[in-house]
Amino acid sequence: MLYLDANATEPVRHAAREAALAAMNTLGNPSSTHAAGRAARKLLEEAREAVAQHCHSRPQDVVFTSGATEANALAIHALGVGRPVLTGTTEHDSIRAAAPDAVPVPVLVDGTLDFAALNALLTMHPDALLCLMAANNETGVLHDIAAAGRLCAAHGALLHVDAVQAIGRCNQDWLALGAASFALSGHKFGGVMGAGALVTRKGLEINPLMRGGGQELGRRGGTPPLPAIAALAVVLGEPYEAERIAAYRDAMEAAAIASGAVVMGAGAPRLPNTICLALPGVRADTQLIALDMAGIAVSAGSACSSGKVTSSHVLAAMGQGELAGQAIRVSLPWDVTEGAVERFAAAYATMAKRALRPQAASA
Ligand code: PMP
Numbered sequence: 001m002l003y004l005d006a007n008a009t010e011p012v013r014h015a016a017r018e019a020a021l022a023a024m025n026t027l028g029n030p031s032s033t034h035a036a037g038r039a040a041r042k043l044l045e046e047a048r049e050a051v052a053q054h055c056h057s058r059p060q061d062v063v064f065t066s067g068a069t070e071a072n073a074l075a076i077h078a079l080g081v082g083r084p085v086l087t088g089t090t091e092h093d094s095i096r097a098a099a100p101d102a103v104p105v106p107v108l109v110d111g112t113l114d115f116a117a118l119n120a121l122l123t124m125h126p127d128a129l130l131c132l133m134a135a136n137n138e139t140g141v142l143h144d145i146a147a148a149g150r151l152c153a154a155h156g157a158l159l160h161v162d163a164v165q166a167i168g169r170c171n172q173d174w175l176a177l178g179a180a181s182f183a184l185s186g187h188k189f190g191g192v193m194g195a196g197a198l199v200t201r202k203g204l205e206i207n208p209l210m211r212g213g214g215q216e217l218g219r220r221g222g223t224p225p226l227p228a229i230a231a232l233a234v235v236l237g238e239p240y241e242a243e244r245i246a247a248y249r250d251a252m253e254a255a256a257i258a259s260g261a262v263v264m265g266a267g268a269p270r271l272p273n274t275i276c277l278a279l280p281g282v283r284a285d286t287q288l289i290a291l292d293m294a295g296i297a298v299s300a301g302s303a304c305s306s307g308k309v310t311s312s313h314v315l316a317a318m319g320q321g322e323l324a325g326q327a328i329r330v331s332l333p334w335d336v337t338e339g340a341v342e343r344f345a346a347a348y349a350t351m352a353k354r355a356l357r358p359q360a361a362s363a
Pocket of ligand 1: 007008066067068069070092094133135136137162164165185196
């Protein structure tokens, strides 16, 4: 199988597997006081140190969670109290669901943020919490977090960054760019599923969503998922071959365009590994199934979570609503090899030719 669905989950890296196994072989709950508990606690705190170091924060400002859905919800719960929440219209459902009454900040046709609209909204709501993704999971379009950070600081607003798809691919010092907090999820950069983190600026108070046994300095109750946390910490610093991956991405994109595809977010700064391809007149699920039968795994719009093909709110927000049901996402994993380009190009061309032929014949 040719796996081109890295934005749903990246293949587990070797170091992550090793770290998770080592943690599984460590007996004990980090909250226990006996020697086994202390050994588990040591692993947990070493992981926290590593995350803090990579994220330019302090260990006590790292809250481990089950993933980014929880980290985003925790940020909104903790920082959004008494503040109007603003969210981009292309945000992930984990933000949309946690802030259902948020004021929407529109994007332009290329998927980048409408900064004039943001400025106007921050003028109206200077005490807002702005939740913004660093990179879009469907299109790969990057938001200018530095510009958003400057604008929030100028108005006195707080910024929370959903950095899930950017971490490991185009890391930045999110806190230095003005974020009060940011969310990450281990399995999106080669860790194992089940752990994420909310990283905050110095001393930010975090009111927990789950109290339980008072773990994570009272900010997140529940036994932490130690194997997944150990894996997350060890892969944060792994090298990522952005240029090599972007070259394959460009070649795949050019091949798809030659077969009739339209690229969503073309022209905007994007992740090196992501292409959102609409094939006008051909349903996304038809494309997905044809590629699956050719042994290629891609996803349709925002459907990666539920398995069902829903129309993408991301493309609709970009004014591409009519193409939303006809777009697939191709996201290259960190271990993609050159052979993937030819294989994808051939399968896409065959799929497009078959799908478009009946329409051409009847036209
Ligand atoms: N934000 C973005 C941009 C994502 O792509 C995802 C995962 N699809 C999440 C948040 C949620 O991450 P998780 O499912 O690991 O909780």
